[in-house]
Amino acid sequence: MMKIKNVTVFGSGVLGAQIAFQTAYRGYQVTLFDIKDELLEQAKLKFAQFKEFYQQDLNAPPADLDDALTRIYFTTDLAESVKDADLTIEAIPENIQIKKEFYTRLGAVAPAKTIFCTNSSTLLPSQFAVETGRPGQFLALHFANYLWKNNVAEIMGHAGTDQEIFDQVVQFAKSIGMLAIPIYKEQPGYVMNSLLVPWLMAGLDLFRNGIADAASIDKTWMKTLGATLGPMAMSDLVGMNTAYNVIKSYAESTGDEVWKQRQDFMKENFIDKNKLGISSGEGFYKYPNPAYQDADFLK
Known part of the structure; x- marks a missing residue:
């Protein structure tokens, strides 16, 4: 089983930024991708807020939070963002066509080893698994807002998801401090x-x-x-x-x-x-x- 070291997060909005920061805080190398530099600059402002929240809610040492920031790399280049990625987490707009087009592009540039996860709240992995080009390595990894304290992560595959990949993502979720909830069959809305x-x-x-x-x-x-x-x-x-x-x-x-x-x-x-x-x-x-x-x- 591949050891996950490098994680890429697509989308620097509300949840994307939280996922990136939490993953870096737990020791992973993280690349945060978005389509505009302005959006990434906004994410950096969010990270400053997160540092305050983590100290307040988790009593996190400031030095550990500063270290987390050193593990986050920012880019608007899709191919660059995944060149070393072991696992990716997509948190882009909740639109099926946008996701299909994105995964078609992503599948063409990501290494064969890379596991693809979607944070989609309402769409099912099977709705765009074909577009990934690697349906066996594709599944949903869904987080709650304010994830550092509402630390639930739901893992939901589709009929074509490889069981070993599913189990690996469950372990990854646990490793970043989440209460991992495995979903045994596709369900709109998860649990x-x-x-x-x-x-x-x-x-x-x-x-x-x-x-x-x-x-x-x-x-x-x-x-x-x-x-x-x-x-x-x-x-x-x-x-x-x-x-x-x-x-x-x-x-x-x-x-x-x-x-x-x-x-x-x-x-x-x-x-x-x-x-x-x-x-x-x-x-x-x-x-x-x-x-x-x-x-x-x-x-």
Whole structure:
């Protein structure tokens, strides 16, 4: 079995940057690829924030965090990014055509040894396994947001994934500090989103149908279950763009009118108004200092 040393992450957005930093923090050599230098510069700013989070949440030594940064290489050259890659993790936009085109290009330049992983939340590996040119070495490795503390990684192959490769990725996930969750057959949404999405949609439907306001929905959930967040606050945390893309994917794949109504509502009330959640300063709540963090919120 090949020893994984060099890891390439494609996409420097919310999760891509987190995956790259966590992997480097756990001792791997990491290459972070994106299509524009400006995006990579933004990732460097995120890394500065991550250092603060890791110290606060994990009590991580500053010297170890500085060392992690020395193990991250940045590039906009796809062939360069994978020339020594043992394993890659793709975190590019959640669009099937974009992923197919990307993997066609990647498969042509990556070494034969390289394992391909997708962090896709809503798409199945079998939907674009052929385009990789190496379906046996292709599977999903899915992370949660704020992965250094929400450290769950779901590993899901497709019918053509080699079992040895699957097992190796499970071990890799453990080696970067994740609670590895093996998925035994393809399931849209894995375990995490199969549980999370219906919960978020229940909150959204209560809100968009005028049953209750966002705060009341969250208060009900938080008080009755002793939870720290309700579905509306979680939607802001996940981000409206991500939520919208998930809803859009379900609307297109199922043809269900309810999913289409949810899609239209999200676009009109959040996406078009740049109310994207925490990242834009407003979603269901306003940031910083959202109401649900107030000491009197549940009183």
